[in-house]
Amino acid sequence: MISLVDDRKLIGELNKILTLEHGHLGMYENYPDYKDKDIRRTFRRFMEIEIEHINKLKNTIRNLGGKPFAIVESGNIIGRMLGITIQVSDIKNTLGSYSLIEKKSFEGYSKFVLDLEEDAEKRNQFIAEIAVSNMLEADLMHLWLKDKLKTMR
Numbered sequence: 001m002i003s004l005v006d007d008r009k010l011i012g013e014l015n016k017i018l019t020l021e022h023g024h025l026g027m028y029e030n031y032p033d034y035k036d037k038d039i040r041r042t043f044r045r046f047m048e049i050e051i052e053h054i055n056k057l058k059n060t061i062r063n064l065g066g067k068p069f070a071i072v073e074s075g076n077i078i079g080r081m082l083g084i085t086i087q088v089s090d091i092k093n094t095l096g097s098y099s100l101i102e103k104k105s106f107e108g109y110s111k112f113v114l115d116l117e118e119d120a121e122k123r124n125q126f127i128a129e130i131a132v133s134n135m136l137e138a139d140l141m142h143l144w145l146k147d148k149l150k151t152m153r
């Protein structure tokens with residue numbers, strides 16, 4: 001439960017999510033490197049979605065009077081956080097890892113949204129709605145990656 005009396009806790013939570021979103025951005029940034037045109041196009045759009053997620057979180061943190069911490073280090077922070085080794089050279093391994101990461105992201109957001117919704121305060125309900133849109137997109141990305149992996153032979 002995220003207490004509304006403790007704004008710092010909420011801002012801290014949002015900053016944690018922001019760090020993960022920076023990691024997601026790192027996964028798709030190198031979209032031109034993929035041989036598969038479908039993956040190139042999809043990852044490009046996924047990259048744009050991750051930028052949107054980052055901006056929404058930053059704006060929310062700022063509107064709460066907080067300061068987003070800019071972890072600009074891209075690449076494999078996610079892998080390290082989840083203890084997964086990502087080998088971009090192995091496309092199936094990449095799709096599998098990314099699918100798992102997006103699934104975890106969806107689950108993380110779901111929990112965050114539930115915590116916020118337990119609080120009757122209007123402001124937290126509002127932040128829950130912002131988080132829900134990121135949550136849904138993480139789920140969509142997860143499902144696309146899972147499906148693509150199934151059709152890659």
Ligand SMILES: [Fe+2]
Pocket residue numbers: 021024049050053105134138
């Ligand atoms: Fe994301």
